[in-house]
Amino acid sequence: MTDSMTTRPPGRPRSERAEKAIVDATLELLAEETGVAGVSIEAVATRAGVGKTTIYRRWPNKEALIVGALATAKAPVPPPVGASAREDLLMVARALAAGRRGPHGRCFHSLLGSAEKYPELFARYRQDVIEPRREMMRAALRLGIERGELRPDLDLDVTLAMLIGAFGMPASQEALPPDYPERVVDALLRGIAL
Amino acid sequence: MTDSMTTRPPGRPRSERAEKAIVDATLELLAEETGVAGVSIEAVATRAGVGKTTIYRRWPNKEALIVGALATAKAPVPPPVGASAREDLLMVARALAAGRRGPHGRCFHSLLGSAEKYPELFARYRQDVIEPRREMMRAALRLGIERGELRPDLDLDVTLAMLIGAFGMPASQEALPPDYPERVVDALLRGIAL
Amino acid sequence: MTDSMTTRPPGRPRSERAEKAIVDATLELLAEETGVAGVSIEAVATRAGVGKTTIYRRWPNKEALIVGALATAKAPVPPPVGASAREDLLMVARALAAGRRGPHGRCFHSLLGSAEKYPELFARYRQDVIEPRREMMRAALRLGIERGELRPDLDLDVTLAMLIGAFGMPASQEALPPDYPERVVDALLRGIAL
Amino acid sequence: MTDSMTTRPPGRPRSERAEKAIVDATLELLAEETGVAGVSIEAVATRAGVGKTTIYRRWPNKEALIVGALATAKAPVPPPVGASAREDLLMVARALAAGRRGPHGRCFHSLLGSAEKYPELFARYRQDVIEPRREMMRAALRLGIERGELRPDLDLDVTLAMLIGAFGMPASQEALPPDYPERVVDALLRGIAL
DNA sequence: CTTTAATCGAGACGGTACGTCTGGTCTTTAA
DNA sequence: TTAAAGACCAGACGTACCGTCTCGATTAAAG
Incomplete structure (x- = not known):
């Protein structure tokens, strides 16, 4: 009182x-x-x-x-609610493709470059901004496993790294082709072995 | 004279x-x-x-x-000469894991952060340092296809992006577990769909 | 009302x-x-x-x-009641010499410097602080004339300016010699012409 | 060498x-x-x-x-070469009256105000700008003594202080009447005692 | 007793200028 | 011609005050 x-x-x-x-x-x-x-x-x-x-x-x-x-600036992260694992992953991939150009995408590379000099700065960014997004994607993958659409022995961290990395690395500059998200999700799902 | x-x-x-x-x-x-x-x-x-x-x-x-x-500083790029596609990809993956900590790994993020301000600097870096390495990896993938070990309809660019990105993104700071390269190559080869 | x-x-x-x-x-x-x-x-x-x-x-x-x-903080101004004009002027001169070191003396020049920017402020300072003192000195001079000790055709303003100025100008820093007031009053009384 | x-x-x-x-x-x-x-x-x-x-x-x-x-910006100081002591002093007095409005005059009080904070700066200003002028005036007085126009027992410093001070103090703002220099020189020469 | 209006203290506001520092470039002399 | 030193212009740094603007709390007088 x-x-x-x-x-x-x-x-x-x-x-x-x-x-x-x-x-x-x-x-x-x-x-x-x-x-x-x-x-x-x-x-x-x-x-x-x-x-x-x-x-x-x-x-x-x-x-x-x-x-x-x-x-x-940490934005709220929307939950995955697609009809199928592929749908969910596509949504994620499209969000990643879109985010490359937004302010966060720009900030991200800036911070990566500065991470060594300001470690706690980057650590905090990762905790507050990056991790929630990763967790959301992880949830999408787990949901896929529960539904029986994805391998149960899936390597979550590696899959995540490949999915995210596919959008972060390739060039950092030029625009991605519009079907790039689909191509990434398909390659991820099918694998490359014959 | x-x-x-x-x-x-x-x-x-x-x-x-x-x-x-x-x-x-x-x-x-x-x-x-x-x-x-x-x-x-x-x-x-x-x-x-x-x-x-x-x-x-x-x-x-x-x-x-x-x-x-x-x-x-650009080191000469070794050619892929493994016994199998998996061997070749593993070698590549291990080289990527090792490179994360070297001067190039450090420089890379710095340059990414500065790419927007100094575009031609980054363009030149990509041309002189990155592309040769990517070309080497592409060669490894093509060799796998020729050998009948990899899908012939493989999406080269996307595969490359996933492979490289898996080492660039996940954290940018902490050390990777020693079996990380294997896990990446396996996930890449098998795919994640059931 | x-x-x-x-x-x-x-x-x-x-x-x-x-x-x-x-x-x-x-x-x-x-x-x-x-x-x-x-x-x-x-x-x-x-x-x-x-x-x-x-x-x-x-x-x-x-x-x-x-x-x-x-x-x-203006102190009350004492009236001139000396036995002779020279006594009165000496008292004035000694007060001026003493005042050089007090808070007023220390601030006077600073205020003069600010006068350009805030004219009415300085005007008020002159009216409230300076003028009463000048009037007191003027009275001492007039008394001297009435007593027949000073020239009746005395230029009051100029005399005042010389008397006061003799203490304000010479250096603004170093201490005056102890007999300075006497010397000023004597020079003022006698004149310099042969 | x-x-x-x-x-x-x-x-x-x-x-x-x-x-x-x-x-x-x-x-x-x-x-x-x-x-x-x-x-x-x-x-x-x-x-x-x-x-x-x-x-x-x-x-x-x-x-x-x-x-x-x-x-x-210190202007060269002209030497006293008048026909008589009174002429020389008048020239000096007129220069002082004129200088009140120039850049030096406008700044002088401000500098005096700063003198407390930066003593050696003001010392230098006095040495480089003020003293030469004072010396010139002193020379005019000495010349007057040599010519037999001024008292030989003249108090040089005090006379100088009164002469200069008469122009610095009285108001610092309003214009001086045009005959002010004459009045000052006359009062100085004659003295005020009956 | 309540309203009303100006005061009080505290401290945040948008600014200006300070004097220091570091950065990329230019201009000397000495070797 | 080169190396080294140091001055050049530019502009960000973090600080100190400026004079103004809210605040909630207070103090009287008027209703």
Whole structure:
């Protein structure tokens, strides 16, 4: 019953508008520029229409800002509910193909490049953003096994790695052909041995 | 007159020691630091024990230096000569697993992160370093088809992407289990459908 | 009808405690820190235990605050009651020499420097602080004329300017020799022409 | 051996062009803007087309830059060659009255205000700019004594202080009446005692 | 006793400028 | 001609204050 938990601190409360604008600007720059090094506090402040002080009041330095912004950006992951394992996997594959161009895709490579210098930054990104997506895909594979559509002795981690990797690696630049997701899912399902 | 081709240019000859030190320092920094942006001419000069001028006399700018350094580092690609398609693919897979930790593995992610800002740098890296390796793997797959060990309707590009991607994506940091290459090759060969 | 001039405006009246604390803190900082530059509104607010708003409600900016604080501190001006004109002028000269080191003397030049930016502030400082002192000195001169000790055709303004200026200009830093006031008064009285 | 003193230090020499551009930009801003407060290092750098580093390499801070720029601008001091002591003093007085409005006059009080914070800077300004002028005036007084026009027991320093101070103090703002120089010189010559 | 209105403290806001640092390029002298 | 040193322009860094703007809490007078 004590109101201690709802007690406001004195002074003007921090602006949520400003906070959101800062986070958004950070993510945009992270996606547009060359990795973490390409994000400058001054650019963030300008784009967010915010004073530098307002950023430094919340995060002590650039690294902390980026970590915070990425943690905020974790989108909710939709569950797999297709009619068949192939359907589910195709949905996943199409999402991966689409994501290559979105802000996350851009951020991802930037962060990969910066991972060595800012390890905890990347670790946190993986935990908050990557893992939930992987878990969703894992769920799709498990569902396929339960339905009797996929091998019960399936190597989940490896399958996941191949599925995701097929979209991350091949070039990182040029557009994928529209049937690429199908081709990946089919190759994955059938195998390549005669 | 016969020595016209061996005529030394006037003045002090360029130091080969300096050149090698510069290239080595560049590759080290590329592996250690945050992508291309983390490699600064000043850092290279300091680490190589060389004046900045000495670098700029040889390469016109940072980008050219990095391209040149990487081109120097491209190792010769061994041909596939295993007893079977599985053997060949395993060799490839093991090479990929091993390469993850080497300087190339480190450089690769750095370059991926910087690809957007320095497109021709990445294009050249792909042409000089990546493509030869991919071509070698493609050859292994073609050999398997000829031998009747792999499906003739194999989707080469997708298979390659899955194979390579399986080693590039999963984590980018932690060590892979020692049997990971086998697991990847087996999953690839068998497929996952029941 | 009679209370119309004493009618209080609605709302909470301004705190005299706060006003005094602000003025005191300002004068303390002026004395402790590096002149006007060392006085910041934020420091004043902190030391006075007062919100910045409470300061800005009373003075429009930093210079106004300092001027106001100094105006508050204006000491009462003693009347000239010496036995002779020379005595009176000497007293004045000694007061000027002594004042060079006090808080007013320390701030005077800074205020002069700010005068360009905030003319009416300086005007007010002159009216409230400088002019009364000048008037006192003028009175001393007039008394001397009445007594027949000084020329009746004396140029009051110029004499005043020379007397005061002799203490303001010469160096602004180093201590004056102890007999300086006498020398000034004597030179002023005698003139320099042979 | 003669060139031992002219041995250049290694490295690129400092650009005289840059130095001049900086000083010019500073003086321009001083004249255009609101005194010293209107001069910012960043504005100077922009107007001079120069990096901030190039400024800070030469002057440690803003005040030093302004002092230095003014010192550069010191006009040559004309010698006293009037027909009489009164003529010489009048010339000096008129120069003082005129100088009140020039860039030096406008900055002088601001610099006095900064003197507390950067004593050696002001010392240098005094040495380079003020002292030569004082010396010139002293010479005029000595010449008057030699000619038998001024008292031989004249108190030079005090006379100088009164003369100069009469123009610095009285108001710092409003224009002086045109006959002010005459009045000052006459009061100085005659003295005020009956 | 309640309303109303201006005050209080605290502190966040968008800015400007500071003085420092690092980066890629240019310009010297000495070897 | 080369190596080394160091200056050049540019611009981000993190800090300090500026003068303004909310807040919730307070203090009187008026209803």
